[in-house]
Structure formats: C-alpha cells, structure tokens
Amino acid sequence: MKKITVIASVVLAVLSLGLAGCKKAPAKADNSLEELKGRGVFVLGLDDSFPPxxxxDADNNITGYDIDLAKEVASRLGVEFKAQPIDWSAKEMELTTGKIDCIWNGxxxxxxxxxxxxxxxxxxxxxxxxxxxxxxxxxxxSDAAGKTIGLQKGSSAQDAVESNKDFADSLKNLVFYNDNITALNDLELGxxxxxxxDSVVAAYDISVSNKPLVIxxxxxxxxxxxxxxxxxxxxLRDEVQKILEDMEKDGTVASVSNKWFGKNISVIGK
Structure with missing residues (x-):
C-alpha cells in the first residue's frame, strides 16, 4: 500500500512539473515610452529618396512632410529627433533589432x-x-501587357503587383530598383x-522635375x-498617435500639409 502511495506521489509531482512548464511566462512590461524618454532621442527609419x-534637399539635409511631422512629435515628447536612412527592403529587421524606433516614411x-x-x-x-x-x-x-515595368524592391508597389495576378502575369518583365527616383529616371530614359x-510621390516628383511623365x-x-x-x-505607439491627433486639432498638421501639398490632405482623426 505504501509503495502505491509513493508511486502516486511521484506521478503527481511529475504532472505538476509538466503543468508548471506549460504556464506562459509573464509578459514583459511595456516600458517603450519611458525607455525612449530615458534615451532622449527618437530615431525614425526612412528611405531618404522618397519625396515629398x-x-x-539640395544641401543634403533630410527633409519632407513626414520629417516635419516627426520633428514636432519628438519635440512634444521632450526628446531629440534623428532621421536614420535604412535599406527599405530590410526595414522590419532594422526595427526589430532596435536600430530605429519606428518606420515612418510612406x-x-x-x-x-x-x-x-x-x-x-x-x-x-x-x-x-x-x-x-x-x-x-x-x-x-491593360495597356501594360507585354511591357517591362519597374518598381522599388520591397515596396508596397511590389506587393500591389504580386497580389494582382492577372496584371502581373500580363507583364513581360519586372525590373527592381533601390528607390523610386532612380526608377523614374530610367523610365524617362526608356x-x-x-x-x-506611390501616387503621392509620383505626383510630387513630376510637378517639381517637369519630367515628360504622366500618371x-x-x-x-x-x-x-x-x-x-x-x-x-x-x-510609444499610442503616445505618438495622441500627439498627432493633438497636432491635427491645433492646426500644426494642416500647416505642414499646406507647405508640402498646397492643401491639407491629412486623414488624422478622420
């Protein structure tokens, strides 16, 4: 009888250990906002050839609509702002490895x-x-059937083409570029x-460059x-969202949008 009791106790102990091992580890506390404020700098990852x-710019300074918004967000967070150019095809890796705080660039x-x-x-x-x-x-x-089409590698343009099977299958060839500006220059040259x-980028580039291109x-x-x-x-995401909505309400976003697009095209809070 004692032998059976001992065996039963051992079995129960093993089962208890097994169940304990199945328990999920406690979730790591989200200190993202505090950690960023502690570091004192907000690092934005971007493709630095994505106007506007x-x-x-002509002086090699990183500028643009997203940059102006992000600088104001950083100011309201009470930290410095840093624009960090990245390989757009590896943007998620740059984020997950901690090299940047966010991907913010179209x-x-x-x-x-x-x-x-x-x-x-x-x-x-x-x-x-x-x-x-x-x-x-x-x-x-449909006129693109049998034609050679260019696009930026790892971009939403690539996703859009690949998800539209009929369109993709109709093409003669796809040519991949590191950025859109190079692609447009190659298009102009034939x-x-x-x-x-992106329509936003295409419209801006055509308007400022006077390239003989149309959308x-x-x-x-x-x-x-x-x-x-x-x-x-x-x-951190929620705080940035809140600040953007505050900027929309106080007219800051409208001012930035008018600077780059001539009108307020923001959809923040809408």
Missing amino acids: LGFR FTITDEREESLSMTKPYLNNAQVLVVRKNGGIEKL GVDAVVM VDEVLANEAYGIGFRKTDVK
Whole structure:
C-alpha cells in the first residue's frame, strides 16, 4: 500500500512539473515610452529618396512632410529627433533589432504588417499607380501587357503587383530598383515602359522635375500610410498617435500639409 502511495506521489509531482512548464511566462512590461524618454532621442527609419515625405534637399539635409511631422512629435515628447536612412527592403529587421524606433516614411498599412507590428491609425491616403511617358501608348492598366515595368524592391508597389495576378502575369518583365527616383529616371530614359509607385510621390516628383511623365488614371491599389513600431512598443505607439491627433486639432498638421501639398490632405482623426 505504501509503495502505491509513493508511486502516486511521484506521478503527481511529475504532472505538476509538466503543468508548471506549460504556464506562459509573464509578459514583459511595456516600458517603450519611458525607455525612449530615458534615451532622449527618437530615431525614425526612412528611405531618404522618397519625396515629398522624406528625402535629401539640395544641401543634403533630410527633409519632407513626414520629417516635419516627426520633428514636432519628438519635440512634444521632450526628446531629440534623428532621421536614420535604412535599406527599405530590410526595414522590419532594422526595427526589430532596435536600430530605429519606428518606420515612418510612406509606410503602407497592410494586414500582414498589423499582425507583426504595432501600427498607428492612417495619417495619409495613397494609391499604387502606373507612371508612364507621355504619348507612350499606355493609357490604362491593360495597356501594360507585354511591357517591362519597374518598381522599388520591397515596396508596397511590389506587393500591389504580386497580389494582382492577372496584371502581373500580363507583364513581360519586372525590373527592381533601390528607390523610386532612380526608377523614374530610367523610365524617362526608356529603360522601362512604366513604373508602379506611390501616387503621392509620383505626383510630387513630376510637378517639381517637369519630367515628360504622366500618371495613369486607373489605380492598381488604394492604401493608407501609417507608422510602424515594434509589436511590444504599444505605449510609444499610442503616445505618438495622441500627439498627432493633438497636432491635427491645433492646426500644426494642416500647416505642414499646406507647405508640402498646397492643401491639407491629412486623414488624422478622420
């Protein structure tokens, strides 16, 4: 009888250890906001050739719509601002390894990104469009069949093309670039027949460069821009969202938008 009792006790002990091992480890406290304020600097990761959201001016300074907004956010957080150029195709890795605090530079909100990151609410609407040479024979998406199309590697343009199977299958070839400006320059020179890219960037570049290019009216995909933070950095994400909404209410966002677009195109709080 004692032997059975001892065996039963051992079995219960083993089961208890097993159940204890199955318990989830306590979630790590979210100190993202406190840690950033403690470091005293807000590091924004961007593609520095993405006008008018984030790019280098004639004096090689990083400027743009997103930069102006982020500088004001940093000021209201009580920290310094730093714009950190990154390899856009490796942007998520730059974030997860802690090299940057957020991805903020025409970063499209997608289901996949919302699953893996802490995304803010949309702050600007956008669309993926086809940019072509004037009188180049492409007036709608179907005209791109059998043509060579350029786009930025790792961008939402690539996602838009790959998710539209009929469009992708109709193309002759895809050419990948490190940035949109290089792609547009190659388009102007005839290296590709069209470029898929963000409408916000395309419209701005065409207007300031006077390139003989036009945007096809038919849209490949509608989307919205957000700011991406690490999945665990919810408090920091929420504080940045709150500050942006305050900036919208007090007219700061409208002022920045008018500076870069000639009108307020913000969708913050809307």
